[in-house]
Amino acid sequence: MDTRANLANFSVPALITSPADVSRLRREIKALDEYMHQQELRTPGAPSAMLPKLSRLLHDLATTNNLNLLDAKTRGELDGFLADVAAHAPVVHISFAVDPSSAFLQKIVQWLRQNIHPSILVRVGLQPSIAAGCTVQTTNRYFDFSLRQYLQQHRKLLVDGLTKLGTPETAALPGPEPASKETA
Amino acid sequence: MVGNGAMTIWWLGGILGVLCAAALAFVWVAVRIGRGGSARAKDTPDYTKAAEEDVEHIFNAAFREELRNRGRLHFEKIIGENAMFLQQDLRLTTSQLNEYMKAEITKKLQEEFSKYEQSIMDAKQLAIDSIQKTNQAIDEQRAQLSKQVQTEIAAEKAQVLKHFQENVAEIVNHYLMAAVGNQIDLSDQLEYILNEFETNKQAILEDINRGA
Secondary structure (H helix, E strand, O other): OOHHHHHHHOOOOOOOOOHHHHHHHHHHHHHHHHHHHHHHHOOOOOOOOOOOOOOHHHHHHHHHOOOOOOOHHHHHHHHHHHHHHHHHOOEEEEEEOOOOOHHHHHHHHHHHHHHOOOOOEEEEEEOHHHOOEEEEEOOOOEEEEEHHHHHHHOHHHHHHHHHHOOOHHHHHOOOOOOOOOEEO | OHHHHHHHHHHHHHHHHHHHHHHHHHHHHHHHHHHHHHHHHHHOOOHHHHHHHHHHHHOOHHHHHHHHHHHHHHHHHHHHHHHHHHHHHHHHHHHHHHHHHHHHHHHHHHHHHHHHHHHHHHHHHHHHHHHHHHHHHHHHHHHHHHHHHHHHHHHHHHHHHHHHHHHHHHHHHHHHHHHHHHHOOHHHHHHHHHHHHHHOHHHHHHHHHHHO
């Protein structure tokens, strides 16, 4: 089965951001499958099992792709799609200084899916030392969009500013070259 | 002393007068006996015997004892005078000897003191030279040490400044994080982050495609 073709069958809503979300969706679909299977086996009059509570993620996924989750084939296709997403969708790791809100993260994921990959997933990490901005780690590269890196790039301005404050010796010494923006 | 000297002179004069009187009496008696003797010898041949008897009568034992005593006294006086002269000479000699010894000792002492002073001066000069050399060495060492310390301070200062410059971004970042870290909202950073994504879009895309 062609993974890319399978991935192209459905679209992943922005609410689903991380591999953990995909795993949770797969568990919910399995639970729904199990419930449907039990309903088919249930004899009339026998007590019915409780309908598993569906999350907003699954609801959003079904709504976005206009899916009928009561259909077993559709659930199977969706589960296969999610399995492909979990196995093959690109994942980037983004670290922020504080825990981002859901809306903020959705905007980031939306931009990534529009400009990088439609099924890209994001793992969110915390790195308080960056103060502001974020760091992005893809498969092979590391991008530092933090305030620390920004200050590092503009270190000469900082040194010049400090020199103007009354440390004339500072200006006499050659400052080190700014670090490269990207670290492979 | 003067009174004793005058008394001694008077005693000597008296003794000499007695002796002279005795001698004149003897001469007069002898002349009289000689004159009368030659005339009377013829008359009285016992004059010699009489003269001897007179002599014996004049120079009797008491008289001789008196003379002996006077002679002893005179001898003692002379001995005393000589002793006095000898004492004076001895005192003079002693005084001269003292003066000589004093002069010699003073001379020797001055020579020794001169040598001692010269030795002290030499030692002092040697000590001064040594102290000057030591001071010079200390000055040189101090200058060298000062130069070395200044060099090390300058190097340390440059190192600190270089370290500060290298870490100024970290310092400011740490300061900002401590000062306003809790007030920075991620929503305000969205535009900056998306701009950075846009700037690095091609690199991210290439890495994603290559990795996928």
